[in-house]
Amino acid sequence: MTMNAKVRVATVWLSGCSGCHMSFLDQDERLVDLAKKITLVHSPIVDVKEFPENVDVTLIEGAVANEEQLEMLKKVRARTKILISLGDCAVTGNVTALRNSWRHSDQAVLERAYKDPADLNAAIPTAVPKLLIHARPLHEIVKVDFFIPGCPPHADLINYVLTELLAGRTPVMEGRSKYG
Amino acid sequence: MSVNIIKLKIDGVEVTVPEGTAILKAAKDSGIIIPTLCNLEGLTAYGGCRLCLVEVSGTPKLFPACSTPVGPNMEITTQSDKLKEYRKMAVQMLLAERTHICSVCVADDHCELQAMANQLGVDHVMFERNWSQDEIDSTHDFLVIDRNRCILCTRCIRVCDQIEGVHTLDLKLRGKDSQVIMDLDEHWGNSCSCTSCRKCAKVCPVGAIYIEGEPIEHTKKRDIAEFIVERRNRR
Numbered sequence: 056m057t058m059n060a061k062v063r064v065a066t067v068w069l070s071g072c073s074g075c076h077m078s079f080l081d082q083d084e085r086l087v088d089l090a091k092k093i094t095l096v097h098s099p100i101v102d103v104k105e106f107p108e109n110v111d112v113t114l115i116e117g118a119v120a121n122e123e124q125l126e127m128l129k130k131v132r133a134r135t136k137i138l139i140s141l142g143d144c145a146v147t148g149n150v151t152a153l154r155n156s157w158r159h160s161d162q163a164v165l166e167r168a169y170k171d172p173a174d175l176n177a178a179i180p181t182a183v184p185k186l187l188i189h190a191r192p193l194h195e196i197v198k199v200d201f202f203i204p205g206c207p208p209h210a211d212l213i214n215y216v217l218t219e220l221l222a223g224r225t226p227v228m229e230g231r232s233k234y235g
Numbered sequence: 236m237s238v239n240i241i242k243l244k245i246d247g248v249e250v251t252v253p254e255g256t257a258i259l260k261a262a263k264d265s266g267i268i269i270p271t272l273c274n275l276e277g278l279t280a281y282g283g284c285r286l287c288l289v290e291v292s293g294t295p296k297l298f299p300a301c302s303t304p305v306g307p308n309m310e311i312t313t314q315s316d317k318l319k320e321y322r323k324m325a326v327q328m329l330l331a332e333r334t335h336i337c338s339v340c341v342a343d344d345h346c347e348l349q350a351m352a353n354q355l356g357v358d359h360v361m362f363e364r365n366w367s368q369d370e371i372d373s374t375h376d377f378l379v380i381d382r383n384r385c386i387l388c389t390r391c392i393r394v395c396d397q398i399e400g401v402h403t404l405d406l407k408l409r410g411k412d413s414q415v416i417m418d419l420d421e422h423w424g425n426s427c428s429c430t431s432c433r434k435c436a437k438v439c440p441v442g443a444i445y446i447e448g449e450p451i452e453h454t455k456k457r458d459i460a461e462f463i464v465e466r467r468n469r470r
Contacts, residue, residue, distance in 0.1 A: 146359050149338055155366035156334050156383070189366070194359060202358040206338040229356030234330075234349050235337020 062221060063111045065097035066141070067131055069124045070151045070190060071117030074207040075142035076100070079114070081210035089214075092221050108134050112220060114141040114203075114213075118151040119191050123184035132197040137220065140193045141213070143206040143235060150206075151190040161186040204232050243309040258300035258311055259287055269313050270322060270354065272329075272347055272440055273388035274301040277460030278397055281389050285325045286351065289313050297321065323355050331362040332411055333369075334383040335441075342442030345451045348386060369414070374424030377447050378436060380415065385443040387413050391435035398460050403429040415443075434459055 068076060076099060082089065096110060097103045106127070113135040119125050132138055143149035157163040165186065170177045193199050203212055212231060219226040239254040245262050252261040257280060262269050272284040280302040287300040292310035300313070312318070329335075329348060337343045351357075369382035389406065392415065396402040403426055407416045417426040436444045437456040446454045 140359070143338060147336070148364070149336060152366070153336060153339065155364075156368040158368070192359070194361075195363060199359075204358050228358050230353075232353070232356075232358045234352035234357055235335070235340075235343065 061094045062092060063096045063107075063109060064093040064217075065095070065106065065110045065113040065131070065135070066099070067097070067106075067113060067115045067117075067127065068099045069115060069117030069128070069145070070120035071142060071144040072150075073099070073116070075114075075116035075145075078205075078207040078210050079141070079213055082214045083210070085214050089217065089221075093217075106130055106134060110135045112137045112139065112217070114139045115145050115193055116141045118144040118148045119187065119193060119196055120151055121184040121186050125187065125196065128193060128197055137200045138193075138197065139201045139203060139216065140199045141203050142208050143204055144190075145193050146202050146204045147235065148190050148192050149235075152192075155189045159188065160190075161188050201226060202228065202232070204234055206235070208232075241305060241307040243305050243307065243311065245311045246313055252305055254307075255304050258289060258298070258303050258305055258309075261305050262300065262311070262313060267313055269300045270351060271301060272351060272386065273390065275390050275393075275438055275457065275460055277458075277462070277464040278390065278393040278438075281393065284329070284386070284388055286322050288318060288321055288325075290315060290318065319355065323357050326352050326355055326357050327360045327362055329386045330357075330360045331364045333365065333367040333385065340384060340442040341445050341451050342384070345455060346442060347440035347457075365411070372417075372423050373447065374422040375426075375429070376424070376431070377449075378423060378429075378431065378433065378444065379447050380423065380444050382414055382443065384441050385415060386441055387415075388440055389415075390438045390440065391415060391444055394434045394438050394460055398463050399430060399432050399434055401428055401430055401432075404435060 066076065095101050096107050113131050119128055140146045144151045154160040154164045165179045169179045201216060203216055205212065216226045240251055241254050242249060242251050245265060245267055248265060250261055250265045259269055259274060269287045271287045273281045282299040282302040288297040289300045290312040291298055337349055367383045371381045373379045392404045392406060395404040403417055404415055407414050407420060417423045418428055433446065436446050436454050437459045445451055
């Protein structure tokens, strides 16, 4: 990260409720300072379809729950220097992983959602990405560099991590983060 | 009856305690707090959570401080990088063993396992998690047990036996398959020995045993055993 060029930051929304992104936006006026130092190259709030190359920092919200997200996560990892798990779904699986306790939870959850409550024409959709057997936290699949736990994580914590990274320091999470 | 007083060193500090005192107690009396989850003042030691492991000079083995008596001239280390790594690992194993999802748990923010994770700086679990699917027993009028959240510390079993004097609760099976049971594995509502005293819910470090409809911070009273034992001794 050179001093002149803006740092390329991305955020990604996998299986989560978007609460972590809300918390990101809850940095409020600090976003103005942040905007001076970063370029948001990909995000649910930026209209860029393809995840770009050479990203410095990516924050990912949500667990990995289907095959599309699995592919996306691998692509993001390959194109990002520093990968951060943002929020409990990304860190532990959290609510997204509640289905994991069912045996064959991919099938069980689809039947519960599309077959059990239907009065007629009950059918499981096929034109959407296939669910994985379990919803999984990011670090079970790729290397994750930092974890920002919380449901949602506090805006101050997100700001602390980004500020430290932008200053070229390593954020110290011990004593700052709350598990779960 | 005379009690031998012995000298030892804990974290470099010289300590004198009666022979037979547990390392954990000796440390606590001199202001050194060793982390624990299964231990509870007023109950017998169990040595199940492995968080209170300490180093004793002269041996590569680690010892559980709650159930290891002090010896003369022992030199004990309660804090080191190695111990911290082991403690972090123990907490992560507890979190991985069953279905712990803090955001939907009654004990969120009032949980000793969660607090321990925070204290040790555990911000994620490095082991693949085992998603348990154990039955929740809510057949009792107001006491509920969710075994998916149980860390097998056996505080509830010990308080039921040693303080309430009933021994309704016990353990079945072994290792990670262990389960807290009522009577001879009855549903709680069918237990003929349970006095509904609530002590199990008061001492549970996590959200495994709780009282239906009651905020967990009202239920938890983790010094109950110590309080009762102290009053009994006074009598």
